[in-house]
Amino acid sequence: MDLLVRLASICGRENVLSDPEDLLVFEYDAGFDRSAPSAVVVPATADEVSAVVRAARDAGVPIVPRGAGTGLAGGTVACGGAIVVSTSRLRNILEIDTVGRSALVEPGVVNADLGAALRPHGLFFAPDPSSQRASTIGGNIGNNAGGPHALRYGSVVDHVLGVEMVLPDGTIAAFGGRAPDLPGYDLVPLIVGSEGTLGIVTKAWLRLLPLPEHVHTFLALFPDVGTGARAASAIIGGGIVPAAMEMLDRTTMRALNAAFDAHLPEEAGSLLLVEVEGLVEECRDQVTRIETLCRAEGAFGIRTATTAEERDALWKARKLGYPALARIKPNNYLNDAVVPRTKLPEVLGRVNGIADRYGYTIANMFHIGDGNLHPVLLFDARTEPIERVLRAAAEILRVAVDAGGMLSGEHGIGVEKEDFMTWVFAPEDLDAMRRARGALDPDGVMNPGKVLPGQKACGDIPTSRIKRGLAEGMWV
């Protein structure tokens, strides 16, 4: 095939994969949808990316950008004969400006590696998706990732000053840059969260923050999920914004204790993992107020992390909590939805009702501070048909949307939820999005079949077909 030869001449033969066995391991990300690309190419520079894009375009082959493949919505799953462009050789931190507090990085840099490089300078990159030990800055940008600390700092879009991107015709263009507030259209927020449908980001200017003077991390233990959720509402309602506030239920605690020896109190029905940051006095004051509110809602214990190791252990357990759930049941379906905070206790109740009705164990471990629910359905794919799981997940999504919520808090739409977009956007809204996309990618060659409903590219993925049926069937 002509394209393969051309790709090999651009990136070197060893950086183009086309054996069927090799392609098979690119058929997945961390979600449920599967489809293998027609080739994988691993360029080492922005110029190579540009040449690869031109080559694919000349051959009429669509392109899917891929970081670490930890996405949960199938964003890097390639359909319609697309090739995958991997960023794993674009792994350099090009610049750390300690005075201007910004960094220039390539997209394949792993989030945690950037954090490690910044720490000696007393700086950090705020977005901390739980997958940060593997996920890349490019993927974080692609999905506008959040994380526990998004509560205080916002998601990735609030921390990207600019990007360099290879457009679908191979042009290399820069948007924004080191300095904030450039004149003209600010396209950066459009690109962040576009899930690889507008181009391939080849560099990013990131905003950095100084590490806080003091961090205080503690657990508040509650008899059940309802009391914990009410306390969280009271805290936010009281005008306090902790750096992070996570809820874990008992099922989750059991899994974490099994996986990490986390010593979480399984006698509690739920717990809030709360972190406050700032000046020492400021923290002390906030902690006192939060503790008081927790106790008023029924908290029966407070446990404080007294050393950095204890704090790290808590966060490690929390951040790797989702895969740890596999210790209870080998498969799990992680839902991602945002609901208005005031509706949290009610929505949680209804979600549990759905799980009961289907007979699934449910685990709750989520960013309660910003209403970002992650109810996880636990099942065994060897005995449970995936169709049934997807149906339960769609019902959960429906409950969230009916409560005035959103389809996704942070994981993106990808090929997982594009059909559900019609649940929350009017045809006119979706059409405006299509036109915005068309301005940069008129032929729809970048990551086709993702984000926007009604495309054919990924129609053959079996899970995708099931979901389309659910989206259409349950809306009327």
Added chain:
Amino acid sequence: MTVPGASRFELPSDALQQCIRCGMCLEACPTYTLTGLETESPRGRIHLMDAMTHGRIGATARVSLHLDRCLGCRACEAVCPSGVPYGELIELTRAQLVRPSRRRDLLLGAIVARPRVLDVAARVGSLYERSGVRALLHATGAIRLLPPGLRRLESLYPPLARPRYRAPTPPSAPVARVALLLGCVMRVAYGDVHTSAAHVLARLGVEVVDVPDQGCCGALHAHAGDREAARGLARKAIAAFERAGVDALVVDAAGCGAYMKGYGRLLADDPAWAERARALAARVRDVTEYIASLEVPAPLGRLEARVTYQDPCHLAHAQGIRRQPRELLRRIDGLELVEMPDADMCCGSAGTYNVVQPEYADRLQRAKVDAILSTGASAVVSANPGCMLQVAAGLRARGSDLPVLHVVEVLDRAMRS
């Protein structure tokens, strides 16, 4: 979709099913961090195993290549939140894949399993060492003229001129009775490490009893794909150590210790041996783990040195032992421990890996040597013979004569003074 001939491959579905493709193991994997390729990652390898089990692909040369490149270091298993038993999966996979390189592995395995065969090889080797041929080859640079395959083996040649194992005088009122695994490669190549281990134990009041008919633990065979031979050796070892009736079986080679701790699973389906295997496995202790669990004097002797510690994969990842060796070293008066970057990243040794996958092994070895030299330490300490050979070979290739010592050797020297 089933590929012809693929149906023969099978792995336990509960182990496979446990992997949810989350990718949290990627950055722990040496071959993934080298290449950035999903094909050289734990998640990718598990996916290939899964695809073979389900008959989606056959055991093609391409699949074997990716699986062969796995070091078996189990770093992925150590970080996997979901508890995927990767070590077991890769071992069962290797036992089923017919690879061209397998025969050579098996041969190596056959040699190392027989102490007497190895003895002869050792004596010849020792002659070669003493005759000065080796020194001459190195000094003149003629070593570079050897074909790469031979050169590789040459540079990994165990330091055979080292003295053999000599048992210590037993303590008069022992606090415990243990056996020491002498093993196969260790016995001839690093007999003096055993001597150090036994002397340190004796000085701490532990009696090391002689277990004459012990053989090889079977780890090398299993890693080379010969699980049946490994099971046979495991049964022999179990019987021998049961007869010794000791409190603990102390192992100073991390690879062997890790393997023996898994005897329970290895023989789980053998009714006559399952229980015995579990019981013995429960008594296996790495030597650093064992010493750290004793009531030992502080300080543990004195030694002026600045050392850095290299975590053997089969100690850190497979046995979860990182703290104990460091703690023991820190308890030595005058000794300074400086951490190298990525101390627990595989050095590329991994059994026969450096012979079978030379390119990857070299890249890992180079990275390890860089890390070691960056510390400015005057010695490297580790706890596994394979790692010690690989690290020493890497240092020598870079013109460094930094000594490479086992933790127990350092302890032995410190306690003697």
